Amino acid sequence: xxxxxxxxxxxxxxxxxxxxxxxxxxxxxxxxxxxxxxxxxxxxxxxxxxxxxxxxxxxxxxxxxxxxxxxxxxxxxxxxxxxxxxxxxxxxxxxxxxxxxxxxxxxxxxxxxxxxxxxxxxxxxxxxxxxxxxxxxxxxxxxxxxxxxxxxxxxxxxxxxxxxxxxxxxxxxxxxxxxxxxxxxxxxxxxxxxxxxxxxxxxxxxxxxxxxxxxxxxxxxxxxxxx
Ligand SMILES: NC(=O)c1ccc[n+]([C@@H]2O[C@H](COP(=O)([O-])OP(=O)(O)OC[C@H]3O[C@@H](n4cnc5c(N)ncnc54)[C@H](OP(=O)(O)O)[C@@H]3O)[C@@H](O)[C@H]2O)c1
Numbered sequence: 001x002x003x004x005x006x007x008x009x010x011x012x013x014x015x016x017x018x019x020x021x022x023x024x025x026x027x028x029x030x031x032x033x034x035x036x037x038x039x040x041x042x043x044x045x046x047x048x049x050x051x052x053x054x055x056x057x058x059x060x061x062x063x064x065x066x067x068x069x070x071x072x073x074x075x076x077x078x079x080x081x082x083x084x085x086x087x088x089x090x091x092x093x094x095x096x097x098x099x100x101x102x103x104x105x106x107x108x109x110x111x112x113x114x115x116x117x118x119x120x121x122x123x124x125x126x127x128x129x130x131x132x133x134x135x136x137x138x139x140x141x142x143x144x145x146x147x148x149x150x151x152x153x154x155x156x157x158x159x160x161x162x163x164x165x166x167x168x169x170x171x172x173x174x175x176x177x178x179x180x181x182x183x184x185x186x187x188x189x190x191x192x193x194x195x196x197x198x199x200x201x202x203x204x205x206x207x208x209x210x211x212x213x214x215x216x217x218x219x220x221x222x223x224x225x226x227x
Contacts, residue, residue, distance in 0.1 A: 001145035002138075003042070003153040006173040007162050007191075008035050015190045016183035017159055025181030027215045034177055034219050040154035042082035042144065043102070046161030047092060050085040054099050055092040062090075062113040069110050071129040074121060075147055079103035082148060086135055086161055090116035097124040105148065107140045109133065137168050159193030167197050171224050174205060180216040 010031045011017050019031075035043075051059070076097065083102040085092060090112030097104050106120055109131040120127050128143050130136040144150045155165055165171050176191065205222035213219055 002142050002170075003145045003150045004172050005141065005153045005155055005165065005170050006038055006040065006175055007155040007165070007171050008038060008040075008043075008175040009157055009162070009191050010177040010179060011191050012179055012181050012183040014182050014184060016185070016188040017157060017191055018183060018185075018188050021183050021185075021188075022179050022181065025215070026177065026179035026217050030213055030215070030217055031177055034175065034213070035154060035156070038152070038154055038175060040152040041080070042084055042105075042148070042150045042152075043154040043156045044084035044086065044107075044161075045156050046158050046164075047085065047087040048160070049156070049158045050087065050092055054083070055085070056095055058093055059091045060093040060116055060119065062115050064113055064115055066113055067111045068114040068117055068129065071110075071117060073129070073143055073147055074117070074127045076121070076124045076126040077103060078148065082144075082150060084144065084153075086137075086140075086164075087112075088131075088135055094120070094123060094125055105144070107135055109135045137164060137170060141170060157191075159189030159191060163192045163195040166192050166203060166224075167195050169226070173208070173224065174220075174222040176220045176222070177213070178218040178220060 081102045083099040084105045086107045088109045090108045105126040107128045128140050130139040204225040206225050208221040211219040
């Protein structure tokens, strides 16, 4: 039931992913246009990216602060397309149940407090609670397939959530827009970041295609080679 997972990202030639810094060298709209061609029925982002670009500015503050523990999945409604956030402790505040027309699903761990889940239910937002101290990504994506019918999931950053998916063997394809520019700043996340595994060497990829887009941007598609 697990969806096919394609990591779709825009990066500098040195692999960094600060979108604002890349605008000057890649133009606007190329990332979204290429993403549309991947025909995903859902997209997923880490908590930091959701906080920066999509959630309410003020975080959620729990009155109880008591972890809810294991809870059943809540399907507020079915939709044609979905936006999914991964937020371990339930800190993102949402005032709407959609992002640009995509129904919102919040994936949290058992650390998320009950009043957080109540806020989501009240606003018509779906949620999945999986994992004790951290989100159990394999179980969560399985449920995205089973309960929402998601078949092609676009993993859209940032670097840490991408690294988390890759470490769990959940990335099938990488779709990389490589912009002709160098960022070079220490501390700016890379396409895949924060991985802790002790594997020897890089995760192998098989080149599927390369396309030259406007502004000298390269659209490179890879298949992840399973070990
Ligand atoms: N160029 C692009 O295509 C592109 C696309 C997206 C984002 N971005 C940029 O990427 C930057 C943010 O990237 P980031 O790496 O700092 O953050 P991120 O990947 O957006 O979010 C990371 C957070 O997600 C949560 N998370 C939950 N489960 C996780 C797991 N299993 N593995 C990893 N993280 C998990 C953690 O926060 P909790 O523990 O609090 O839950 C973690 O700190 C921003 O500058 C954004 O603009 C660029």
